[in-house]
Amino acid sequence: xxxxxxxxxEREIERTQVLILAGGKAKRMGKIDVPKALLEVCGRPxxxxxxxxxxxxxxxxxxxxxxxxxxxxxxxxxxxxxxYEDASFEFSVEPPEVEGxxxxxxxxxxxxxxxxxxxxxxxxxxDLFFDQHLPLKLLLQHLQGVGMFETLGTLVLxxxxxxxxxxxxxxxxxxxxxxxxxxxxxxxxxxGMSMFEPAVMKMVKEEISLxxxxxxxxxxxxxxxxxxxxxxxxxxxxxxxxxxxxxxxxYEYAEKRMRxxxxxxxxx
Numbered sequence: 001x002x003x004x005x006x007x008x009x010e011r012e013i014e015r016t017q018v019l020i021l022a023g024g025k026a027k028r029m030g031k032i033d034v035p036k037a038l039l040e041v042c043g044r045p046x047x048x049x050x051x052x053x054x055x056x057x058x059x060x061x062x063x064x065x066x067x068x069x070x071x072x073x074x075x076x077x078x079x080x081x082x083x084y085e086d087a088s089f090e091f092s093v094e095p096p097e098v099e100g101x102x103x104x105x106x107x108x109x110x111x112x113x114x115x116x117x118x119x120x121x122x123x124x125x126x127d128l129f130f131d132q133h134l135p136l137k138l139l140l141q142h143l144q145g146v147g148m149f150e151t152l153g154t155l156v157l158x159x160x161x162x163x164x165x166x167x168x169x170x171x172x173x174x175x176x177x178x179x180x181x182x183x184x185x186x187x188x189x190x191x192g193m194s195m196f197e198p199a200v201m202k203m204v205k206e207e208i209s210l211x212x213x214x215x216x217x218x219x220x221x222x223x224x225x226x227x228x229x230x231x232x233x234x235x236x237x238x239x240x241x242x243x244x245x246x247x248x249x250x251y252e253y254a255e256k257r258m259r260x261x262x263x264x265x266x267x268x
Contacts, residue, residue, distance in 0.1 A: 012143060063113050
């Protein structure tokens with residue numbers, strides 16, 4: 001007999017839709033002929049890892065926000081959908097003039113692709129996570145924040161990250177007295193995985209206009225406002241859990257880490 005707690009978790013999962021923002025062009029990866037979401041790590045596209053992570057934690061409702069070379073991603077995902085018979089895949093394809101993640105979300109809402117009655121689990125295919133239970137942990141942490149502090153969103157943060165540049169410490173005369181190459185900076189850093197109550201997507205609908213010129217980023221418009229109002233909660237994970245794949249160097253490191261992870265976690 002299943003415990004009541006599991007029934008509650010299943011109901012909360014059913015009230016959650018997964019938004020995967022996969023419209024990136026991989027500008028910092030050099031010249032590549034596929035969308036960033038289809039870059040392969042250990043023989044599998046990045047987007048597959050994001051889907052598997054959510055599916056393995058019980059989430060079944062997916063909305064993919066697409067742009068650059070969307071036809072290739074759609075074709076891949078339609079082939080992949082047969083593997084997940086009980087999952088639903090929806091596509092929101094924004095036109096070229098819709099720039100930035102904020103506008104991409106606003107456009108998906110406008111097209112009726114995002115259910116404004118459900119919470120959203122948001123992630124990007126170019127973020128790899130090495131905690132197989134992270135989406136479920138995020139849901140539980142998010143529900144705690146909503147219940148205890150009436151927060152509306154929860155960000156997955158790492159406790160620090162490697163700064164990509166060398167850092168010098170100067171004395172009063174401008175002489176460098178200490179130098180460190182690519183130091184570890186102990187500041188809470190957003191991994192890109194987050195969860196939001198329906199009210200946040202309603203904020204996007206009200207505050208982000210598709211007619212505004214230029215790019216609008218969700219993180220620059222909505223998150224500061226939520227934080228100012230005390231409506232953002234956090235789930236802090238170790239730095240080793242997250243690898244962003246934005247540069248060629250990070251891509252090569254992700255390949256190495258994923259190979260090690262698969263070898264360690266694949267049953268003999």
